[in-house]
Amino acid sequence: MNLKKTILVLSVLPFFLSACGGGGSGDSYESSPSTQFRNGDQLYSIYYNSNDRFGLNYIEFQNGQFTYTDSFKPLNSVIVTRNRIYQTYDQAQNTLSVNSPSHWTMNIIGDIQTDIEMERVNLSGKNVFDTVLPGYRNIDRNDLSPNVRLFIAKDGLKNFSSGSYCYRKKAEQNRVDYLQLYPNTSEPLEESFNQFYEDNLLYLDLLNDKNPIVKFQLAKDRWMGMNFSSIFDTSMKISLDDSTAIEFESKLYPAEYHQTLKRTTDDEYKLYEKLLMNDDVAENRQRYQLLMANIEKGCTYYNKTAAESFVTIPGLR
Secondary structure, three states: OOHHHHHHHHOOOOOOOOOOOOOOOOOEEOOOOOOOOOOOOEEEEEEEOOOOOEEEEEEEEEOOEEEOOOOOOEOOOEEEOOOOEEOOOOEOOOEEEEOOOOEEEEEEEOOEEEEEEEEEEEOOOOEHHHHHOOOHHHOOHHHOOHHHHHHHHHHOOOEOOOOOEEEEEEEEEEOOOEEEEOOOOOOOOOOOHHHHHHHHHHHHHHHHHHOOOOOEEEEEEEEOOEEEEEEEEOOOOEEOOOOOEEEEOOEEEEEEEEOOOOEEHHHHHHHHHHHHHOOOOHHHHHHHHHHHHHHHHOOOEEOHHHHHHHOOOOOEO
């Protein structure tokens, strides 16, 4: 474990809903929209990656739930709970149920489910660029990547047409605690569990010393005969990279620790505010500002009418 490297990265650590959007803006909300989706209806998500490319994905409504490209296919990971193991070859569900306008459920496999609070937002007349890339308008044009500069130059004043809306994720909560590992694609760690745990003890002290705003805790337990250890932050309730591992088939694998603690974009926003007020590094401050803007203005899923506004975005695939 590279403690020095990880400590440095944590100063600009993005948290769990940074790409999903949230509440807190002055947008127009529809508190009681129709939940009547029909077979074949699609919702779209747009993303921007480090290669200066925009991408558009969609999920499709079938038989009462939205499906993904990996729905009803092998899990391709191992999931461990206190009383069960799901193997890589077990068929996953990977669907999204809409229980009400604000209550959705991600069904992964068996009892591995996540309840999601959504908010539907009326986008009619709202600016497209400021919704897709909230906060980027305030960055110096010379610091923007080529496709983002083209986007704001070409469509910076473009608004969504009538009938456009999106859904924003407000909160999520897992129904059971679980660990997820990928033994088919990740290499086992070259240390024993006891060594890893001792490293985590030292790591925890360093984290809490170097990051006074974000508090971290250490978890250690044994599920289904397998030892695991994890460090997680108490604000966003997520485990940190390189700090979670579990013994599986006599080897120690890196893993992700998912808890039943509720996580909200409101908590995330407040954390970014604190980090912003206590950080003088320009690059870090800009990142926090972008993350806060995304919570206020960003969207998780768009309807088809809204997605039609994306066809002219430069670099869209």
